[in-house]
Amino acid sequence: MTQRLVSHLRYAALAVPNFEQERDFFVRHWGLTEVESADGLSYLAAEGSDEPFILRLRKDDKRIDLAGFGVRNRADVDALAAKLHADHVQFVHEPQALTGYSGGYGFRVFDGDGRVLEFATGYQQRQARKIREREPIPAKLSHMVFNSANLNDTVRWYVDHLDFTISDSLITPTGEDMMHFMRCNPNHHSIAIARGPHHALHHLSFEMRGIEEWMRGSGKILRSGARMVWGPGRHNAGDNTFAYFLDPAGNTIEYTTELAMVDDDSWVANRHDISHLSTQDQWGTAAEMSELVARESFNDIDKGLFVAPPV
Structure with a gap:
């Protein structure tokens, strides 16, 4: 390992x-x-x-x-x-x-x-508790995805400097790279880098206890008035469920569960063609990925590049 x-x-x-x-x-x-x-x-x-x-x-x-x-x-x-x-x-x-x-x-x-x-x-940790059966709240932060106008250069930065490993990739039918899923531990991905028109947040993903809690949570967010961008469904890369929403600031946020765990010594990275419906959604329950759906996650241009936050 x-x-x-x-x-x-x-x-x-x-x-x-x-x-x-x-x-x-x-x-x-x-x-x-x-x-x-x-x-x-x-x-x-x-x-x-x-x-x-x-x-x-x-x-x-x-x-x-x-x-x-x-x-x-x-x-x-x-x-x-x-x-x-x-x-x-x-x-x-x-x-x-x-x-x-x-x-x-x-x-x-x-x-x-x-x-x-x-x-x-060395930071102070808090006392976690078990999420109850059917309790529709996140158990933890699952992963963070960035848009980059320099997809492969950005991925190479994380590989070369931080020893992240590409777990899987999404590609176009002509073989052009669209997204790379990257790990720093057995979780299939902790970050991913997506090709975008500019640098921005693509989405934040929050892990639920299981399928029941994920579905109940998704229904709860729909009832809150938030718009579901895409889902519910199950990705191929990572084998995790997905339900994407827009928060009030226009950021894409996700409820997910059952993200794959991988072994460094045996895992072989795959290159999944995004034109295959099973790549987008194994279940076929979500709307087909479209330009309109993809555009939601382009987000606004990040105004904080090379500018450190005050805290």
């Missing part, structure tokens, strides 16, 4: 202009728990996760503030920082005590497209 310095995806941090509306949606409808708040800043946890929070919201112009990743210990944080320095990666700040909610020790860098990434260890 490959030993990587990055252990897992911890949280996503977004800036949104409609902060109060966004926070209300994620707490009242989506099923997250607010664990800390300040003026224009909210930290939201998942009841099934021991991460102190899985989503941070900040009041500002719409952007991805950062993606937070876990590292096993301080030695690995320092080793990863040294590797990225040797690779001439641009740092936001060096390894240090983190002063934000839950603390820890870590550092931040810009990825190849200019998104901010944080790598941390």
